[in-house]
Amino acid sequence: MIDRGRIAALLLMLGAGLAVVGSFEETYRTIYRGIGPERTYTTNMWIVVSSPPSLLPENDAYYAVGWPVIAMAVLMVMAAVLLLLRRSGTVAKTVALAAAGALAGVVLTYWVQVRHEEEMMTDWPAQGGPTVQLDLLVGMYLLLAGAVIGLVGAVLAQRKQEEQPQEQEEDVVVHQLDADDDTPPFGIAIQEQDQEAR
Amino acid sequence: MTTRRVFGAVLVLVAAGLAVAATFLSAYAVQVRVQGRTLRYEATSWVTERDDFRGALMLGPIEFGEPAVGAALVMALATVLAFRMPAARVGSLLGAGLLTGVAWSAVASVQGTVQKVRELESPVPFDVEQGDGVTLLIVAAGVGVVAAVLHQELPRRTAEVPADGVVIHQIEGDESETPPYGFPVIVEPQEPKKEPHEESDPQEQKSD
Structure with missing residues (x-):
């Protein structure tokens, strides 16, 4: 059976992988209609591509994170x-939780900002502006999934600590008697009475 | 609870407070001087505080208030809960991580906006600045991470024993070492042929 530490490590890697792939995939698209020809802006976490192309076909994304x-x-x-190699257990767990938390923070902020942008655009037609449609794309879902899976992995990694002490039971056990007297290098002097008994 | 952890807990609460305060300070500001008049746009992470351009620049607040307050809440709740339930300590680290992610995103978004406004081709140059709110958020995240690490239970060094290697045990309280030539003999041995005591022979100890 795969132990919990290994599952945690695999989930952390899966979360990280999904998030990286998600950041390069398209996260959302805005389509502007009503004023002039229809324009489309497709964004990932790095750049925004406009269609039909404007002066610059690619620009830095508005939320380039x-x-x-x-x-x-x-x-x-x-x-x-580090978790898989079972080295620096505490450092690995601390870094895992902080990094998974930070990734979740970045993704959460990104998501909130995109939702806010959508809310803001819904007011434009009433002000005489264009109608805007905002669609979330596969990159956004990959990012959200990566953040959640990463968090689950990091939390699982924390719980592994409870199982460790049991493994040490088979080691050498040293008992100390209550008496503090150490045996002198040449042994303890034997009374003459003992010799007579033999 | 050790002094280190109490100190960490207090600092986590301070960082959470700073993060919430940061969201209400200015995130970024755009200013331009036209014919002796100063026009200014200023926004916190929640609302536009001042817009002399009346929407002409199409600027809006960069929304990081909700995630930042969320992260601060996780930090504060976990820290308070950890006084009763020590396992909740990991929550303060999780919250500090969240806050770091939020702060980094906020900085990237504000820098991106500042860059875009500076690139606008305008006859009068725009003066764009990152606000105090973002700076304070970075400070809060830094303090939060350090405090959360202090708040965790760090391992005792003696607890880590290599699984397959030689195990050396030291009996507590017995710090005396045998001198290179042994202890001076106080009582002369009556019979030198007597067997030495078991404990003084390392060979026998191994065979056990």
């Missing part, structure tokens, strides 16, 4: 490898 996702994913994978 690709680097934080990559950095946290790398930390999560490092923590997972």
Whole structure:
């Protein structure tokens, strides 16, 4: 049976992988209609591509947070490898939880900002602006899934601590008697009475 | 609970407070001077505080208030709960991680906005600045991570024993070592042929 530490490490790696892939996939698309020709802007965590192309076909994304996702994913994978090798247990668990938390923070902020953008755009037609449709795409779902799976892995990694003390039971056990007298190098002097008894 | 952990717990609460305060301070501001007049746009992470351009620049607040308050709540609740339930300590680290992610996102978004406004081709240059709220959020995240690590239970060094290697036990309280030539003999041995005591022979100990 796979132990809990190994499952935690695998979940951390899966979460990190999904988040990195998600950051390069398209996260959302906005379609502007009503004023002039229809325009589409497709965004991932790095760039935004407009269609039909404007002066610059690619621009930096409005919420360009690709680097934080990559950095946290790398930390999560490092923590997972340490967990698998069973080295620096406490450091691995601490880094795993902090990095998974930070990845979740980045993804949560991104999601809140995109939802807010959608809310803001719904007011535009009433002000005489264009009608805007905002669609969430596969990248956003991959990011959300990666953040949640990473968090589950990091929390599982914390609980492994309880099982460790049992493994040490088979080692050498040293007992100390209450008496503090050490045996002198040449033994304890034997009384003459003992010799007579033999 | 050790002094280190109590100190960590107090610092986590301070960091959570700073993070909430940061969301109500200015996130970024755009300013321009036209014909002696100063027009200014300023927003916190929640609302637009001032917009002299009346929407012409299409600027809006960069929303990181909700995630930041969420992270601060996780930190504070976990810390308070940890006084009763020690296992809740991991929550403060999780919250500090969340806050770091939120702060990094906020900085990236604000920097992106600042960059885009600076690149606008305008006859009068825009003066764009990152607000105090973002700076304070970075400070809160830094303090939060350090405090949360202090708040955790760090391992005792003696607890880590290599599984397959030689195990050396030291009996507590017995710090005396045998001198290289043994202890001076106080009582002369009556019969030198007598067997030495079991404990002084390392060979026999191994065979056990």
